[in-house]
Amino acid sequence: MQNLPSTLTEWLSVLEKMHPKAIDMGLDRVRQVKDRLGIQFDCPVIIVGGTNGKGSTCAMLESILMHAGYRVGLYTSPHLLDFNERARVNGEPASDAALVEQFAAVEGQRGDVSLTYFEFTTLAILRLFAEAKLDAVILEVGLGGRLDAVNIVDADVSIVTSVDIDHTEFLGNTREEIGFEKAGIFRSGKAAICGDPVPPKSLIDHAAAIGAELWLFGRDFNYSGDKQQWNYGGRGQRRNSLGYPSLRGANQLLNASAALAALEALRDRLPVGAQEVRNGLVMVELPGRFQVLPGRPSVVLDVAHNPHAAATLAQNLNNMGFHPYTYAVFGAMQDKDIAGVVAHLKDIVDHWCLTDLPLPRAATAEQLKQTLLDAGIAQNAAPGSERTIQTFDSPAAAYANALSRAGENDRIAVFGSFLTVAGVMEAKRSGKPA
Incomplete structure (x- = not known):
């Protein structure tokens, strides 16, 4: 050089x-x-x-x-x-x-x-x-x-x-x-x-x-x-x-x-x-590993991106106590076992906010959506519906949407690729989400 x-x-x-x-x-x-x-x-x-x-x-x-x-x-x-x-x-x-x-x-x-x-x-x-x-x-x-x-x-x-x-x-x-x-x-x-x-x-x-x-x-x-x-x-x-x-x-x-x-x-x-x-x-501190942020609604950051980690995340979410609704901000690499991750969390998450990620090997939000539909998660985007699936072009946009819809007693789980968690952390650091 x-x-x-x-x-x-x-x-x-x-x-x-x-x-x-x-x-x-x-x-x-x-x-x-x-x-x-x-x-x-x-x-x-x-x-x-x-x-x-x-x-x-x-x-x-x-x-x-x-x-x-x-x-x-x-x-x-x-x-x-x-x-x-x-x-x-x-x-x-x-x-x-x-x-x-x-x-x-x-x-x-x-x-x-x-x-x-x-x-x-x-x-x-x-x-x-x-x-x-x-x-x-x-x-x-x-x-x-x-x-x-x-x-x-x-x-x-x-x-x-x-x-x-x-x-x-x-x-x-x-x-x-x-x-x-x-x-x-x-x-x-x-x-x-x-x-x-x-x-x-x-x-x-x-x-x-x-x-x-x-x-x-x-x-x-x-x-x-x-x-x-x-x-x-x-x-x-x-x-x-x-x-x-x-x-x-x-x-x-x-x-x-x-x-x-x-x-x-x-x-x-x-x-x-x-x-x-x-x-x-x-x-000890470690960002992004079942990290629960202060305030309401509860926000959980977790870099769970394989079925083994997703099973642990599901167990930890179940141990948190009752929340009326759980919103997921989820993005993943396409070479991961996405269906295996979804299988552990589909009965916990009510509203899915799926996101693109800025890497060529990332699964698109539309690909993630198809995996959810294949897993039997019904999509109903009508206002006030019990289950929704929406797609976004960035973790920040997905998180902003979840934050706008979640009540103070609900929770938002941000998980999947490191880039998903990092995107939300960066948005919070820069003050982008309302």
């Missing part, structure tokens, strides 16, 4: 067009550039993969370790509003200047190796962390595990939060096939945490084949509790009288247990006290 971009926006625009394929699975290219850059970590590294629950688990680990006084780097993807969200050092997003510096460094060593947007930015953020004098690094897998760019780093502890059907074109069509891909982040002789209560045999077999130290939920760690508090039990450590995580949802104790198992496995290198665990769980 002759003249390097000077701003983060310019860099990201260039990177989006740099490689012929948006997703190009494999580690050879990205590992080659990593070696040229000399990226290595002197602190413990935790890699977190899984179909759902990755973001929550990463956020809990970050919060607990920061409350224990450690300097922590956290890499997550995708972002909701700003790219900088992907790289956090001690809870603060990386600055534009810091990212631009690292992008230039990667470009300087890339040579003739072609990298995808995700590979290039992953290398830049890894180098940022390697230079930041951190006590712990937490890396969220982008897609799968075995062939994800994050997997060029050898983790001290790996976590697979859950295994379900998603990204079938890259990972396989069954839980067994997908489980093998997720287990690719495990390492010989290192702790390998699986938070899925029913792990695929392929995951267990792979851990055994490479000699990983497998921790299974229900066998090596578990939780118990009542309405006021809960307890964690591990191989050699108990955490009693814990407050529930501030992240809402019925599945968060599974995620919290996996996080605490990872910290138990690292307790000689990263000791964490009981109060620091309590504070970390109570203070």
Whole structure:
């Protein structure tokens, strides 16, 4: 590249067009550039993969370790509003200047190796962390595990939060096939945490084949509790009288247990006290994961975009108590199991506000509408009707419509693609909806 971009926006625009394929699975290219850059970590590294629950688990680990006084780097993807969200050092997003510096460094060593947007930015953020004098690094897998760019780093502890059907074109069509891909982040002789209560045999077999130290939920760690508090039990450590995580949802104790198992496995290198665990769980924040906004009508933001996540969202909505009507702002990628998502929510949602999304691989609002009709959801757009389906060209427009019709005791569930939630968040930030 002759003249390097000077701003983060310019860099990201260039990177989006740099490689012929948006997703190009494999580690050879990205590992080659990593070696040229000399990226290595002197602190413990935790890699977190899984179909759902990755973001929550990463956020809990970050919060607990920061409350224990450690300097922590956290890499997550995708972002909701700003790219900088992907790289956090001690809870603060990386600055534009810091990212631009690292992008230039990667470009300087890339040579003739072609990298995808995700590979290039992953290398830049890894180098940022390697230079930041951190006590712990937490890396969220982008897609799968075995062939994800994050997997060029050898983790001290790996976590697979859950295994379900998603990204079938890259990972396989069954839980067994997908489980093998997720287990690719495990390492010989290192702790390998699986938070899925029913792990695929392929995951267990792979851990055994490479000699990983497998921790299974229900066998090596578990939780118990009542309405006021809960307890964690591990191989050699108990955490009693814990407050529930501030992240809402019925599945968060599974995620919290996996996080605490990872910290138990690292307790000689990263000791964490009981109060620091309590504070970390109570203070953790993660936008877009069953996030209930203050005010009326109730607004729930959730990036549920596969059937497994939709089932959890449905359970969490049912646990919220009575609301006369539920409005859905829904947009999704066309390569997702949209019918599977709809199946879990069709008996909960009264009014569907379907939205186009600004990506070529997104399903159109009209395609989503057809999926609803095929699922037996009757359309009746008459004023005051019990069930309606309407289409919009943007999440902001869909949300504005839902807000205009919902009563103060109703609720609006914004879910599906990250772009759906991000579109509504951006509209709220800019004050667009009335």
